[in-house]
Structures are given as structure tokens and as C-alpha cells.
Amino acid sequence: MLEVKDLKVSFGGLVALNLDTFSIRKNELRVIIGPNGAGKSTFMDIVCGKTKPQQGSVKFKGLELLGRKEVEIAKLGVGRKFQKPSIFSGLTVYDNLLLGLDGPKDVFTSYFYKLASYDKDRIVEVAEKVGLIDDLTMIAGSLSHGKKQWLEIAIVMLQDSELMLIDEPAAGMSDVEAEKTGNLLCDLSKKHSVIVIEHDMKFVEQIAIEKVSVLVRGQMLTEGTFQEVRNNQEVIDCYLGSANSAQQKAHS
Amino acid sequence: MLKNKIYIIFILVFALLMPIGYFTGLVPINTLTLWGRYFCLAIAALGVDLIWGYTGILSMTQALFFCMGAYGMGMYMTLSNLPEGQFLPSFMVWNQVTELPFFWVPFDNFSYALVLSILVPGVFAGVLGYFIFRKRIKGVYFAIITQAIALAMFLLFSRNETMLGGTNGLTDFKFFLGFDLRDTSVKFGLYILSLLALGLIYWYCHGLVNSKFGKALVAIRDSESRMRFTKYKVTHYSVAIFMIGAMIAAVGGMLYMPQTGIITPGRMDVQASIEMIIWVALGGRGKLKGAVVGALVLNLMYSVFTTVLPSSWLYILGGLFVITVLYLPKGIVGLVDQMKEKLNSMFVKTA
Numbered sequence: 001m002l003e004v005k006d007l008k009v010s011f012g013g014l015v016a017l018n019l020d021t022f023s024i025r026k027n028e029l030r031v032i033i034g035p036n037g038a039g040k041s042t043f044m045d046i047v048c049g050k051t052k053p054q055q056g057s058v059k060f061k062g063l064e065l066l067g068r069k070e071v072e073i074a075k076l077g078v079g080r081k082f083q084k085p086s087i088f089s090g091l092t093v094y095d096n097l098l099l100g101l102d103g104p105k106d107v108f109t110s111y112f113y114k115l116a117s118y119d120k121d122r123i124v125e126v127a128e129k130v131g132l133i134d135d136l137t138m139i140a141g142s143l144s145h146g147k148k149q150w151l152e153i154a155i156v157m158l159q160d161s162e163l164m165l166i167d168e169p170a171a172g173m174s175d176v177e178a179e180k181t182g183n184l185l186c187d188l189s190k191k192h193s194v195i196v197i198e199h200d201m202k203f204v205e206q207i208a209i210e211k212v213s214v215l216v217r218g219q220m221l222t223e224g225t226f227q228e229v230r231n232n233q234e235v236i237d238c239y240l241g242s243a244n245s246a247q248q249k250a251h252s
Numbered sequence: 253m254l255k256n257k258i259y260i261i262f263i264l265v266f267a268l269l270m271p272i273g274y275f276t277g278l279v280p281i282n283t284l285t286l287w288g289r290y291f292c293l294a295i296a297a298l299g300v301d302l303i304w305g306y307t308g309i310l311s312m313t314q315a316l317f318f319c320m321g322a323y324g325m326g327m328y329m330t331l332s333n334l335p336e337g338q339f340l341p342s343f344m345v346w347n348q349v350t351e352l353p354f355f356w357v358p359f360d361n362f363s364y365a366l367v368l369s370i371l372v373p374g375v376f377a378g379v380l381g382y383f384i385f386r387k388r389i390k391g392v393y394f395a396i397i398t399q400a401i402a403l404a405m406f407l408l409f410s411r412n413e414t415m416l417g418g419t420n421g422l423t424d425f426k427f428f429l430g431f432d433l434r435d436t437s438v439k440f441g442l443y444i445l446s447l448l449a450l451g452l453i454y455w456y457c458h459g460l461v462n463s464k465f466g467k468a469l470v471a472i473r474d475s476e477s478r479m480r481f482t483k484y485k486v487t488h489y490s491v492a493i494f495m496i497g498a499m500i501a502a503v504g505g506m507l508y509m510p511q512t513g514i515i516t517p518g519r520m521d522v523q524a525s526i527e528m529i530i531w532v533a534l535g536g537r538g539k540l541k542g543a544v545v546g547a548l549v550l551n552l553m554y555s556v557f558t559t560v561l562p563s564s565w566l567y568i569l570g571g572l573f574v575i576t577v578l579y580l581p582k583g584i585v586g587l588v589d590q591m592k593e594k595l596n597s598m599f600v601k602t603a
Contacts, residue, residue: 048481070480079481086478088471090538095467105483107492113464155482 001026001193002047002163007056009042009218016042017053017218026162029189031196031208033229034215035238040197041083043215044165048080049073060163079161083168083197085148089141093132093151096140097123100155122158130154130184145172149181157188164188166196170203182206201230214238258541266447274440281436286555288443288511291450293318293528294547295504298457299497300532301543306461307493308473309390312399313380314501315524317373319409321502322519324369325509326422327359333425343417353415362429370502377498381491388487390476402522409517421516428510439511446507450544453500457540460496469493470538530569534576536583545584 004022008015017039024030032040045051047058049070058065065073074080088096101119103109127133130150135143140151149169156164166185170178178200185207188194198204204212208226215221216238222229229235266287273279296318303311330341340352358364384397412418431438460466472479472486479486509515518524528547535546550569557565580587 050477070477071483071485074481074483082478086475088467088474088478090470090474091467096471098464099467099471099479099484100482106485107465107488110465110468110489111463111492152478155478159482 001028001061003059005057007043007046007053007058009039009046009051009053015218017046019043019056019218019220022213022220024193024195026193027189027191029186029194029196029207029210031198031204031212032215033198033204033212034221037217038215039218040215041167044080044167044195044197047073048078048165074159074161077162078165079156079159079163080165081152081156081167081169083171085145085152087140087148087151087155089139091140092136093127093138093140093143094123094136096151097127097154097158100158102158102160126154126157129157131180146174146177149173153181153184161192163193164195166194168197168199170198170200175202178203179206271440271444281439284443285439285511288446289508290548290551291446292504292508292511293531293551294544295450295453295507296501297528297531297535297543297547298453298540299500299504300528301537301540302457302460302469302493302500303497304529305532305537305539305543306466306473307469307490309490309494310392310395310529311494311497312395312522312525312529313377313402314497314528316402316405316520317377317498317501318505318508319515319517319520320373320376321369321505322509322515323409323416323422323505324359324365324372324502325506326515327356327416328362328365329425329428329509330422331356331360332362333427341417343412343420344415347412349415356415366506369506370499373502374495374499377495378491381494382487385487385490385494399522402520402525406517406521409520419517421514421518423514425510425513433510433513442507442511446511449503449507453503454540454544457500461540465489530573534572534583536585539583539585542583542585549584
């Protein structure tokens with residue numbers, strides 16, 4: 001599905017990402033964890049075309065993504081949810097979803113757009129799934145932080161992307177909300193490939209039904225099941241810090 | 253409720269009371285012509301609101317597009333007002349021009365002039381917009397570039413070699429489509445025409461901002477990157493609304509021309525565009541009502557204050573702008589909502 005090779009990005013001399021290899025299968029749910037500044041979000045930025053790497057290759061369904069524009073990449077089937085909820089705050093929740101809806105998105109189609117009943121059904125269906133069905137007429141900017149996260153996930157869902165890049169979906173959520181989000185993501189991975197970045201270990205445990213990748217200082221430290229990763233001494237060192245941690249090793 | 257009230261008041265005053273006042277002799281025709289001109293400026297303000305209020309693009313070329321429409325109409329009127337036996341406008345004769353420049357030729361015909369006056373600003377905006385938006389230039393940088401273009405065009409139109417009358421502009425018209433412009437019934441007709449045009453364009457804009465296209469514009473203002481990752485080609489949308497805004501402004505300019513009887517490059521300088529932005533900011537940006545209310549109220553105030561206290565206008569305008577920025581983020585139109593909210597909260601507190 002997604003294959004990454006020799007990816008290298010640096011910002012002003014500082015190496016942000018130096019990824020030898022990374023790949024995920026179709027309908028896989030992959031969790032990426034790692035300390036702050038490990039390059040997790042940068043990795044997603046590269047895949048969806050926001051950041052240009054210095055070298056490397058990112059292949060999606062056999063097609064090279066590097067060098068393409070955001071819209072092209074999105075059209076190929078890559079959806080992105082940002083760390084900081086990025087929604088259309090001046091529009092109602094319903095209009096947010098309407099814009100997210102998959103279909104032709106050129107100027108003329110939008111100009112002459114008439115709401116079809118199956119489009120409406122689809123919006124209602126997704127709004128029900130993410131728990132925003134009672135908020136459809138609310139202005140998106142006035143939603144709580146957790147609901148903004150759901151709204152952005154809903155926009156990505158409506159696009160029906162084959163690969164979904166979800167950056168910190170549970171940030172700012174209560175335990176109950178986070179659990180709901182976790183179920184939603186597990187459910188999504190039945191039909192889509194999903195990559196999730198997350199810090200909250202409780203949440204990671206819930207959604208790590210498959211592999212977990214650990215990024216440290218731009219490099220892949222280890223990959224494995226949640227149990228393997230949690231018991232890995234290097235990973236523990238990175239998170240808790242020790243005199244001989246991998247973070248410092250990578251640095252030297 | 254407020255929504256409909258404001259429309260009813262508007263129609264009542266301008267489509268009923270004013271004409272009645274005119275026919276009974278209570279309202280002089282010049283007052284009507286003045287309002288007719290304000291309507292044209294309000295049309296241009298609607299364009300500003302679409303581009304800036306809804307899409308978030310701060311453009312300084314709106315007055316230029318307004319003038320392009322006015323010049324187009326002016327060229328037609330210049331040619332149709334030539335005295336018998338004269339084939340060139342007088343200013344060309346004075347500049348030793350012997351033949352009508354090629355770009356003047358189609359403006360001899362009213363239908364061509366009509367189409368070209370809208371099309372030329374539209375295409376100009378399209379080309380300009382395409383090259384700027386493609387490079388993802390926005391915000392202050394976009395404002396500065398468009399400001400430079402407005403200035404360049406002002407200088408170009410001011411030159412005699414451009415064959416558009418230089419700094420004197422185009423003026424001295426007696427007839428429009430065979431009607432005598434000094435005739436009060438013709439003036440009244442133009443007033444009604446402007447009112448109708450404002451109504452129609454308002455209705456068009458209303459449909460536009462409530463369509464999926466309109467929502468996409470607001471979405472671009474709120475989060476351009478999210479739009480891109482949701483597969484929308486933001487450049488196309490920005491160019492489209494820039495063109496629509498330009499053509500709307502041109503319509504305003506075309507109607508403005510026969511009512512004012514003169515167009516000079518002074519109308520298209522940077523200051524004129526900034527004034528239009530101030531109208532919308534004061535009226536309430538992001539609301540179509542705001543653009544119309546702002547344009548009408550400020551132009552009325554301009555007329556009143558320049559008569560009563562000629563030197564005070566800029567201070568008053570500046571003062572109003574400061575008040576808007578500090579206390580009325582949603583402009584005059586938003587003030588009503590703000591007051592309602594305050595009353596409500598006061599009521600809740602006491603209860």
C-alpha cells in the first residue's frame with residue numbers, strides 16, 4: 001500500500017527525519033509513537049505533500065507521491081487529519097461535512113451543485129458514526145475540542161481515502177471520548193489503511209491491534225506489537241530518559 | 253426576523269417612498285440621482301464582500317474594475333455623443349490623432365460596449381488572479397501586489413497616449429441611448445435601473461454564498477490547507493471569485509457612468525479601493541447586507557459632512573474605522589445582533 005525508502009528531511013541542517021524503510025499493508029492499522037520532535041508529524045506532512053523531503057521515495061499503490069501537489073495526492077486516495085484540528089470554523093457542521101463529501105470538486109460542479117438525497121444520507125450516516133448528529137446546525141468553530149477532532153475525522157472519512165493519516169486524534173479528549181475514537185479508528189481500519197500518531201499510552205493500547213512503530217530522532221527505533229514495544233528497554237529509555245538512552249545514541 | 257425587516261425597510265424606502273416623494277415634488281430629482289449613484293457603489297461593495305468578506309482575499313483593485321466598467325460605458329457614450337461631422341473625440345483631435353484607435357472601434361456599438369465593459373475587467377481579473385494565486389500569494393502580500401497594479405493602471409489611464417482622455421477622463425455627455433440625460437424622467441429611469449440592478453445582483457450573490465461554491469469560499473478563508481487536502485483546487489476557486497467580484501464591480505461602474513457624467517482616473521486609485529474596503533468593514537464583512545449598508549451609510553455621510561464640514565471628512569472616516577476595529581468586529585449589521593445578545597444576557601441575569 002505505502003512504501004517508504006531512504007527518506008531524508010532536514011530543516012536548516014537539523015535532520016528531522018531519516019527513514020530507511022517503512023511500509024504498511026492494505027487495511028492495516030499502524031500506530032506511530034515517539035517523543036516530541038521525533039519526526040512523526042513531519043512524516044505525515046511528507047506523505048500528504050505538505051513538506052518536500054531532500055531525498056527518498058514514497059510509493060503509494062506503486063505510484064511515487066513525492067513531487068506531486070496536495071490536491072493530486074488527496075485525489076489518489078490519501079486523507080489527512082492534522083494535529084491541531086483543521087476545520088472550517090465559520091461554517092456549520094453540516095456544511096463542513098458537505099464540503100468533505102467525496103465527488104467532483106471543481107468550480108463548476110460546486111457552482112451548480114444540488115443536494116442529492118444519497119449525499120444527505122451519507123452525511124447523516126457519517127455524522128451518526130462520529131457522534132455529531134445532534135450538532136449538525138452548530139457553527140463548527142463553537143464545538144468543543146473533542147468534537148472538532150471528530151469533525152475533522154468525519155471530513156476525512158467522507159473523502160473515503162484508502163489511506164488515512166490521523167495525527168493525534170485523542171488529544172484533548174476525555175477517557176470516554178478517547179475510547180469512542182479508538183473504536184471508530186479500529187472500525188475504519190476494516191476498509192481503509194490507517195496510520196495513527198498518538199502519545200497517550202492507554203489509547204495506543206486500545207488501538208494497537210496490529211503493529212506499533214517507534215520513531216526517535218527521525219529514525220525508526222523498533223517495530224512490533226504493543227507488548228513487544230512496551231517491554232523494549234530502548235523504548236522505555238527514550239520515554240523515561242536514561243544515561244545511555246537511544247535518543248542520545250542517535251544524537252552522537 | 254431582523255433579516256426580513258431590513259429588506260422590507262429597504263424596499264419600502266427606496267422603491268416606494270422615494271418615487272412617491274419624487275412624483276409629489278417633495279424629493280428633488282438630484283437626491284434620487286445621488287442615491288442611484290450610491291446603489292452603483294453598493295454593487296461594487298458587494299463584489300468586495302465576496303472577495304474579501306467571504307473568501308478572505310484582501311484585494312485593492314476593486315475600484316479599478318469599477319472604473320473599467322465605467323470607462324467602457326464612457327467610451328460608448330463619447331462616441332455616441334460626437335457632434336455631426338466629427339469622427340473623433342475632441343481630446344484626440346487636440347493630441348493630433350487622425351484615426352480612431354482600434355480598441356475604441358467596438359465601443360461604437362452599444363451591445364458590444366455592454367459585453368466588453370463586463371468582459372474586459374473579468375478577463376483582466378482572471379489573468380491577474382491566475383498568476384498571483386497560482387504562486388499561493390495571499391494576505392498582505394496579495395494586498396500589496398494588487399495595490400501596485402492599481403497604481404500602475406492609474407498612471408497608465410492618466411497618460412494622454414493611452415487615448416482615454418488622460419487625467420481629464422471622459423465627460424461631456426448629453427445623450428445616453430438617445431435619451432436626454434438632463435431630462436428628469438431619464439434621471440428617474442436611471443435611478444430605478446440602478447435600484448433594480450442592485451436588487452438583482454444582491455439576489456445573485458445571496459444564491460452564490462448559499463451554494464456549495466459559496467461554502468467552499470468561506471472554507472478557503474477558514475482553512476486553505478484543509479481545502480487542499482480535501483481535494484479542492486483552491487487556485488481555481490480564488491480566481492473564479494476574483495473574476496465574479498470584478499465583473500460585479502464593472503456592472504456598478506457601467507451604471508454609475510450615465511448618472512455621474514464623468515469618469516477620471518482619480519476614481520481608480522488605491523485610495524478609492526481602500527475606501528470600498530472600509531465601507532464593507534464598517535457595514536459588516538462576511539454579510540451581504542453589511543456591504544450594502546456600509547456603502548450607502550458611508551456615502552451618505554460623505555455627502556453630508558463634505559457639505560457641512562468639508563475638511564472634517566477624513567477625520568470622521570478614520571474615527572469610524574477605529575471604532576469599528578475596536579468595538580464592532582461585525583460592523584453596523586453585527587451591532588444589532590450584539591445589542592440583542594447584551595439585552596438577552598442582561599435579562600437572564602436579572603431573571
